[in-house]
Amino acid sequence: MPGHASLDCASCHEPAPGDTRQQIQAIVASWLGWRHDNPQFGFLPPQNSDCADCHERANDRHPINRFREPRFLSALDIVDARTCGGCHIEHTGDRVASNGQYCEACHKNVEVKHDPLELSHANLASQQRWDTCLQCHDFHGNHKRETPRSLALRLDLSAVKNYLKDGADPFGTEKSSKAKQARQ
Amino acid sequence: MNTIPTISAIAAVACVYLFATAPAPLPEAPERSGSRNAVIPVSKLFDTVNLVNAKTRQIWTSRIVGKGIEAGLKFEEHWLDDGEEAGPLPALFVRLTAENLEKQKSSLALFLGSDKPINKANLFQGEQVAQFAAINEDNKPRYFSMERMGVEVGMYPDFASAPACVSCHNQHEKSAKQDWKLNDVMGATTWTFPSKKVSDSEIHKNIGHLYTAIQKSYQTYLDRVRKFSANVKIGKEWPEKANLALPDADTFMDAILEATAPAVDKKVYLDAASIENRDRR
Numbered sequence: 343m344p345g346h347a348s349l350d351c352a353s354c355h356e357p358a359p360g361d362t363r364q365q366i367q368a369i370v371a372s373w374l375g376w377r378h379d380n381p382q383f384g385f386l387p388p389q390n391s392d393c394a395d396c397h398e399r400a401n402d403r404h405p406i407n408r409f410r411e412p413r414f415l416s417a418l419d420i421v422d423a424r425t426c427g428g429c430h431i432e433h434t435g436d437r438v439a440s441n442g443q444y445c446e447a448c449h450k451n452v453e454v455k456h457d458p459l460e461l462s463h464a465n466l467a468s469q470q471r472w473d474t475c476l477q478c479h480d481f482h483g484n485h486k487r488e489t490p491r492s493l494a495l496r497l498d499l500s501a502v503k504n505y506l507k508d509g510a511d512p513f514g515t516e517k518s519s520k521a522k523q524a525r526q
Numbered sequence: 527m528n529t530i531p532t533i534s535a536i537a538a539v540a541c542v543y544l545f546a547t548a549p550a551p552l553p554e555a556p557e558r559s560g561s562r563n564a565v566i567p568v569s570k571l572f573d574t575v576n577l578v579n580a581k582t583r584q585i586w587t588s589r590i591v592g593k594g595i596e597a598g599l600k601f602e603e604h605w606l607d608d609g610e611e612a613g614p615l616p617a618l619f620v621r622l623t624a625e626n627l628e629k630q631k632s633s634l635a636l637f638l639g640s641d642k643p644i645n646k647a648n649l650f651q652g653e654q655v656a657q658f659a660a661i662n663e664d665n666k667p668r669y670f671s672m673e674r675m676g677v678e679v680g681m682y683p684d685f686a687s688a689p690a691c692v693s694c695h696n697q698h699e700k701s702a703k704q705d706w707k708l709n710d711v712m713g714a715t716t717w718t719f720p721s722k723k724v725s726d727s728e729i730h731k732n733i734g735h736l737y738t739a740i741q742k743s744y745q746t747y748l749d750r751v752r753k754f755s756a757n758v759k760i761g762k763e764w765p766e767k768a769n770l771a772l773p774d775a776d777t778f779m780d781a782i783l784e785a786t787a788p789a790v791d792k793k794v795y796l797d798a799a800s801i802e803n804r805d806r807r
Contacts, residue, residue: 360552367545368552379555391631398629400746401606405621407628410718411637412672412679413651448647455700486608518608 346432353525354392354432355385393426395525401518403483417447437508445475458491476502485513563725569669571729572680572717574790575634575736576667579620579715580682581785582740587616587688589764589781590772597765598756599772611754613747615694620715622746626739633720634732635677638684640713642702644695648713657681658714665711677718683711733790737779744778 346354358365358381368381390406408414409423421444422428431439446467454463466474477496478489490496501512591601594613602612614622617638624636639648641658650658657668658681667682686692686708695712696704706712719732751758751772763771773781 361549363543363548364550364552367548371551377554381552381555389631391629394629402625405625405628407625407635408637410628410635410675410677411639411716412675412677412718413637413639413649413654415652415672415675418675451646453646 351385354388356389356392358382358384358386388427390426392525393430396522397426397519399482399484399519401483404481414448420444420447423447435508436506438506443472446470446472449475460493473499473502476506480513484517484519485511486516486518487514564721564723564728566724566726566729568678568719568722568724569680571634571719571724571732572667572669572682574729574733575636575717576680576682576715578733578736578740578782578786578790579623579636582623582782583616583620584687585778585781585785586619587690591616592688592690593767594765594772596767597770599758599765599770605750611750611756613751616691619743619747622743623736623739626742627735629742630735630738632732632735632739634735635718636736637716637718638713639716640684643713644698644700644702650714653679654681654714654716661714662711671722672718675718677720678722680717681714682717684713684715686710686712737782740782741775741779745775748772748775 360368360381362383365381365383368377369383371377372379372381404423406423406426409417409428414423417423423444429438429444431437450467452463452467457463459466474493474496477499478493480487480489497512501510504510505512590613595601600612601615602610603615603618604610605612605614605618613619620636620638624638627634627636639650639654639658641650641655641662643649653670653672657670657679661668661681661683665683665685667680669678669680671678686695686706689708691712692706692708692710695701695706724732748760751760756770759769759771760774761771762773762777763769764773764777765771
């Protein structure tokens with residue numbers, strides 16, 4: 343994600359338990375089938391709470407905890423949103439690993455009462471125009487902006503795709519919650 | 527140079543380095559079967575946390591939302607939107623608690639759902655549909671495994687326990703059912719945990735996480751109330767007609783503890799949460 347390249351490893355990763363020799367020992371034991379957990383070397387993969395230490399938001403439209411619910415089992419085939427890392431990627435220069443189709447996982451049957459769009463949300467879903475979702479909707483809802491009520495006012499698709507690749511933010515610069523510069 | 531003796535020598539040195547002279551091996555992380563001391567069925571953990579959550583919800587619904595409305599407070603679906611001077615409706619207070627549970631790195635997770643929800647995102651799917659149908663038959667909880675998600679699941683019926691539950695859901699324009707009656711099963715509270723068995727200390731730790739999540743959720747509400755244009759007294763008093771007051775976090779949590787004490791040792795909360803709460807103050 344943007345700005346993370348300037349952070350050191352410990353800013354996001356907790357140290358793995360044990361000293362170096364214990365960690366190597368545990369990994370070799372795991373390879374040999376002598377233990378059945380997944381020991382790590384150096385640092386642990388970031389947990390959701392590690393991300394939330396800087397990116398906690400009071401009014402997230404898609405809070406991560408919800409995707410751990412059994413009802414989202416089939417959605418996991420499209421995107422494993424149980425962890426921040428299921429969508430957000432790091433160390434690659436991209437912001438989000440998305441093929442633009444993630445919304446399909448949960449919103450296939452979307453219907454909006456008093457739908458303001460020229461082509462209804464239900465129609466967009468039935469035509470599988472999943473690219474259009476992010477052209478209007480901010481996934482986490484952290485940008486201070488009104489959601490357009492007309493398809494004519496949607497963002498340019500290339501601008502959205504560029505944003506997912508770590509480009510400029512087309513949703514605007516005003517945010518409800520600003521990321522902390524360091525863990526508290 | 528003879529390769530085989532060289533490789534053998536390196537392997538021997540590596541073995542000595544890793545296993546003969548190395549410090550004690552790292553303890554193995556618990557698998558889905560639970561830690562070595564895990565002998566208690568996870569359903570016991572689910573039963574206890576569900577009781578704590580149900581009592582909290584009852585207090586929130588009747589003493590904060592019900593009496594708060596009489597006092598002049600507002601409770602809204604979009605209570606977190608900019609400019610809103612409102613608090614969370616009962617289901618949204620549970621959702622906030624679920625989010626705060628996640629933020630504590632708890633393995634325990636909490637969800638609300640229904641077969642006739644106001645918000646379609648809360649519609650049961652897959653295994654939960656059949657389990658909820660069974661709950662609707664006898665009003666008893668269901669425990670089952672979701673192997674692919676790697677979790678054990680407990681589902682508990684949510685009853686329409688207060689007139690406000692019925693009237694609000696019946697009047698909501700997006701409600702999928704508008705003829706709810708008192709004591710109907712409106713949905714279910716779902717709990718998940720990654721192992722079938724838990725240890726005594728895991729039970730204590732996770733109940734502590736839930737108490738802390740409830741406290742943090744209430745604190746979030748109070749933090750917003752302090753910015754309301756109306757002057758809401760925050761202290762020892764509870765809201766009632768002609769008394770625009772709210773209990774402070776300690777008073778609120780004392781009421782939760784009082785209501786749950788028959789089933790949950792207060793020590794769990796005091797051990798797990800009080801230090802953090804004190805630091806916060």
